Amino acid sequence: MVLLTLPYTLKITGCAGEGVICAGEMLLEALSRLGFHGAAYREFPSSIEGGYCAVTIQISDKLSYLPVNNIDCLFVRYIAAVEKEIGHCRRGAVLIYDDSSQCSEDELLALLKKLKRSDIQLIAISLIESGNDPGSKKFYSSEILGVVGRFLSIPLSNLEYTVRNRFQYKNLSTLQRNCDMVSRGYQIQQGSHYSKLPLQDKKPFEYEILDGNEAVARAAVSVGCGFFSSYPITPSTGIGNFLARVLPARGAVSCQAEDEIAAIGAAIGASFAGVKSMTATSGPGLSLMQEFLGYASMVELPLVVVDVQRPGPSTGSPAQFAQEDLFAAVFGSHGETSRIVLAPDSIGNCFNLTIDAFNCSEYFQCPVIILSDSVLGLTKGIIPVPERQDVRIINRSVVSGECKETYGESTAGVSECKDIRGELNGEEFKRYSLETAVAPIPVPGYSSVSCRITGLEHDEYGNPTDSAEMRTLQQKRRMNKLNLIETMFPSLVEWDYCTDEIDFGLIAWGITVAAAGSVVERLRSDGFRIAALYPRLLFPVCLNAIKRLQSMTDHIIVVESNGHGQYARLLKMYADVKPHSILSQTGSPILSDTLYDSCVRIVKGCFENEML
């Protein structure tokens, strides 16, 4: 019995439709029950059936999920998977293979020999079919769970509980078959290779297992989102799947629109009606929403738009990963619009950042775009989810009414009601007053004054105007109202300080932060002095933070997963920084090792230049 060290990485591979992802997610649940942190990262083909499919389970005692290539234990059913993954297996890794399928021991040994990987420890097991899925394919999830669970010495009762939980809504015979299969898998002899995970003392019940999509959706519920409309698109669909189940029970609305234009249009309508609203999509949908995004900026209604990024352009690579929609999020609409762009940097942060997004949107009265991505969105993590009462909630300022019951506190989240009838003195209400950054919003059926809104340029009352002066003033106000965001929402910028004198600064955003974090540690232990800046507020650019970093060093590295260096270029545009860009376009998040090497190369280059 080997005692494993954390983080420990286990990868289960197979073909789409065989249940490997299900197996991985059940394993995560079982681990969570034992007090572990961790995440389950899925890889799947873009077709519905067939094709390579895998799930990587990272078992950890810390919160963050780190994209890794150092596999400690690999489970395979096909020899092709070994060829594909062996390069990512660390020395001495364990390979559990199904000798009942396409993998024979001889072949395997021959292959490992060819690949010069005699360090790999082999465990042969024999799966049987466990049940039929609707398409009458083999479905192995519970059996695999049994095998892997036994390997990690997880109690069978825990695994069985997990299986019951997972299949609770299936018919009884399916449920029973899965329970049988988990114990069958558990009983398969694995020789003397059993291992054991270190004991954990985390209180398991403050945590939930959610992927980033679910975390976004969960947060929307917590913050009082009363209306969600969307159109399905990979990899954002999970948000809709979650909210379609959860919102109606809370008296809120989830609506499948006929397309993305209708989806954002309905969300804008709901926002006008006083209800917090959200829509979610991926790149192609973001492109379609550009006209309405500009409208929301112009009429200054709160609105949250989630873009779960995937590689583009056009349909691109729907099943892969990239951070390529930043430019479209910032600049996509015609004209000059005031909007906020945020990016979560961990699965857990998908929750908190969505809360922030709603708050910013309500506070500044403008659309907020959340740039998530396919890995954050589809990777399950064991994350802390605060109770509603612990969530900081900002509600839009509205014009109050005739002392009707406060409208829909929990869903619309109307607070800070101003009864402005007294102030008006018979004058018209200035919805777009130039004297304040944002004026309160009249809400139909609730407020004591009405308002009319238009995408035409308008004066303080909201009436269309041809006056260039008024246009300039309103445009300025719409832009400048965002100036305070960095101060108002300090949690939108994350720092990893060092000393005031540093050798270089590293900037990363989105999921790339995970790799950056581990690289920073490594570089520091190499003796480099580094400060790291992890902006979640991508636009408007967090100038205070950037300036501070600039004051510490001239050498700033920006790492991101796109071809243009989009965030680096935003910094050039808005902050006069000339960063070094590290770009990655592998279809997966950048790996620590790669990032480490690139950083070292750049830093050495800089120092050499300075020597000269």
Add this chain to the structure above:
Amino acid sequence: MVLLTLPYTLKITGCAGEGVICAGEMLLEALSRLGFHGAAYREFPSSIEGGYCAVTIQISDKLSYLPVNNIDCLFVRYIAAVEKEIGHCRRGAVLIYDDSSQCSEDELLALLKKLKRSDIQLIAISLIESGNDPGSKKFYSSEILGVVGRFLSIPLSNLEYTVRNRFQYKNLSTLQRNCDMVSRGYQIQQGSHYSKLPLQDKKPFEYEILDGNEAVARAAVSVGCGFFSSYPITPSTGIGNFLARVLPARGAVSCQAEDEIAAIGAAIGASFAGVKSMTATSGPGLSLMQEFLGYASMVELPLVVVDVQRPGPSTGSPAQFAQEDLFAAVFGSHGETSRIVLAPDSIGNCFNLTIDAFNCSEYFQCPVIILSDSVLGLTKGIIPVPERQDVRIINRSVVSGECKETYGESTAGVSECKDIRGELNGEEFKRYSLETAVAPIPVPGYSSVSCRITGLEHDEYGNPTDSAEMRTLQQKRRMNKLNLIETMFPSLVEWDYCTDEIDFGLIAWGITVAAAGSVVERLRSDGFRIAALYPRLLFPVCLNAIKRLQSMTDHIIVVESNGHGQYARLLKMYADVKPHSILSQTGSPILSDTLYDSCVRIVKGCFENEML
């Protein structure tokens, strides 16, 4: 009789629906017949009827149209127009007013006195109604033409000819009434204030009177555009109006689509079918086209998209002017797309640049966006239009076929046909070969091989692929293929050199170039050494030119009509320039005087700093 000096500026004002714009355009035609250059700039309200309406006629002996505020002669019917325009009248300007309408001499004198403009010379005339328009409003165009024509001593026969030309398709009685009215206007006594324009020797027949929209459309016809589809939107509608009349007669197609998405979709379909195609729109339409623009980049089909800019965001100010869609044109689609963005800088250049746009698009196989604007689009100019044989035309490289007749030479413009059957040796055709920047395009019904195209990432054959390596290679090729554009199309960058050592450099784009040109002259005569750079190629950034300018000076000023300094920021992003921005958001193009003052202020600031 006063002999006038050129450029001479005459402004006719009135209410929408009274025919003032028609009067101005007829005047321009009459002037053109006398060998003048010139332009007629329209101002109109965004509603159909009522509201202030005006046309400014600039009479010149040079080609370019310059937005001006120095009015030499103002025609008014309402006293409000005097208040509005008097500030733009140069000292000693002539004011022709209609004393039959809301303007009395006493009032006028009182007003001028109050405004301290006793320098203004008054001419009273009395219009009568000339005919009824469909909405039973007064329609004064021919009568005004008579008045103004007499003032400038244009022969009556010329004016009558013009009127006949203009109303040729109206019914006989309308035509006759207009002819009567022009001579009535001609006969109104104007006291002793007649003037005369200097004789011209330009050959009038090489020139046409077109506004920028018509010039774009005319060029599309010349270059062999075989398909145009669009959806009406101010201020781009004129392009569709023109092509709907002209294309069908040439066996080509003009199609009104149900919306902008369908418009660009149909144009892409036609392009796939081997036919040069174009669509035109304004800001909101550009936003709607973003998804298809990304698709065109991805499948690498030639396509020209005209965006006649108006102020945004959202519906914004449809009747006014701005240069605000640059960011949306460059960055608007999700993912990272390869596209070309061009901007014409004069009415005449609307023609040439559209030719260039088609050529670039055919050559590089990607969408080209032309950023025109409401002033270029709606201002009539007397411009040279080359014969088709003098136009440089590049046609896409296509895969040739079984020696059928070359397909639709004039419309599809298929040339440089490659019969690749021999080369293939039974292998599949590489539509997206990595060995060349662009491969020839197979055309249905014409080529000897077929192809299938997809917005999914694809390999060299065009088949979908999940390979990250292939994706990176194809993305690189799609981006890099544009590297040669600046060298291949030198006319896309215009220089106004001085010496190699300069005090500062000025960059302007679009119609702003007109004001910049006159300011450069003035500043040079002040003793400053200036080089001016007028890029028509906005994206990819014309790095060679920018670098050259940078090598001459550190002080670079960029002038443009938007709030963000969009082109200036593009330069920061892509060329490491730190320019001074001069921004204008007045709803009209920046005026020379304003620009001059701003330039002087910046230059002085720089010099003072350097002194310290």
Add this chain to the structure above:
Amino acid sequence: MRCSENKRSFSGKLKPTWCKGCTYFIFQKVLNGLLQRLNYDPLSTVFVSGIGCSSRISLYTSAFGMHTIHGRAIPVATGIRLSRSDVSVLVIAGDGDLFSIGAGHFVHAARKNIDITVFCLNNMTYAMTKNQSSPTSGFDHAGSFTPAGNQTLPLNTVEFAICCKSSFVARSTTFTPDHLEKTIIRALKHRGFSFVDIVAPCRTFNPEYFPSEKQISIVDVNETMQFDMKDYSSALQCASRCIFPSRESPAVLPVGTFFEA
């Protein structure tokens, strides 16, 4: 939503920029009068429109107004309705807005029977962009994009609305304010997706309809035709015969309530 207190006016403070004599004034007057008479509360009523001459109406009311973007009034109204069952939602937009760029949204809101009232100010042209053929323009209509004449039969909006499963479908016209009023009342009372096509020709670009209220014979199908407006198939058949402007009888304008589920 009805007022508790006194009847309140729906006239807004902004002066319409419509042409003198525009038929939209007639519609506006009838609608505003009616809403007041029926005790609607401007503070609980939302006018939603797209872009076009017609769509400006949402800026000219004392109620809440959303002047949105071209073609998208219906999705926005859907969002208001689904999130707030307690406010009245009226969509008022043009033929181009609702049936060209907006056609897809119409189909789905009708199909889902979203409880909104949709008024099409049908002037059979794109007036705001100066006369292009709209989906309801007559065959041979010379729009600026179709100078040789539009070669498409007009969309029969009432037939289309029924086929999309609207639960109330009617046509009226600004030529007969009384009938218009009667029709609007019915539409407002109906619960579910209700649609009224209002023939309101453009004075500037469709002058041939003026001053010709007499030349056009307005026929009330509820008086002249035998059909059961509660029966889908009967209603659909009746509506499909009642096209306007029709090539066969261009001078006949069939109005009335075609379907009420």
Add this chain to the structure above:
Amino acid sequence: MRCSENKRSFSGKLKPTWCKGCTYFIFQKVLNGLLQRLNYDPLSTVFVSGIGCSSRISLYTSAFGMHTIHGRAIPVATGIRLSRSDVSVLVIAGDGDLFSIGAGHFVHAARKNIDITVFCLNNMTYAMTKNQSSPTSGFDHAGSFTPAGNQTLPLNTVEFAICCKSSFVARSTTFTPDHLEKTIIRALKHRGFSFVDIVAPCRTFNPEYFPSEKQISIVDVNETMQFDMKDYSSALQCASRCIFPSRESPAVLPVGTFFEA
């Protein structure tokens, strides 16, 4: 366009990524066989599709193929057709693609009678995005966005297509390849906008239709119903009664040619 030379195969080199037993294989086989038999020239034929499992078919042909973006196959096909009268243009896409996001384009291409043939591979779900209700999903269909059951009646595509003035409208199914073949031939021969709804349930997400070819009774309306398919109103009425899946008789699938102008 027909070949001058030998009949040429329409089978592409790319292997479909469809699930084993996907009904789209049946459609593909019938269509490809037919095009070859009818002497169509792959080099003069364009398959245009949107995005979805169904829409991938344009990548699996030896003809020209445009796999475009979601919902926009029809505008693209319109552009090809209007600019090139000499190539054959087939649109093949899913029910979600054509009738949800693409509904507006369908309306206008039909109305303008654009000479293209549109095949809807109607599996009554969004298969590619893993089972959300589509406009043709049955009432109570539990899509992932409507877990409590879709509360909307399905769009009757044949009725809708007729109402939009398609000049040829039929329905067939992959359950009856012979009938499918016959129907496709008619559709291809027709000049003008022709539409065929092809009921082709998804094996993965609509397993209840398998292996139940026998449970569903397929009824050919041309044999069982009295109507004149050349007469608009008669055809419309017939089509409006032939909804699938219908709440009243879920096991009856009415197929046939409904309208031919």
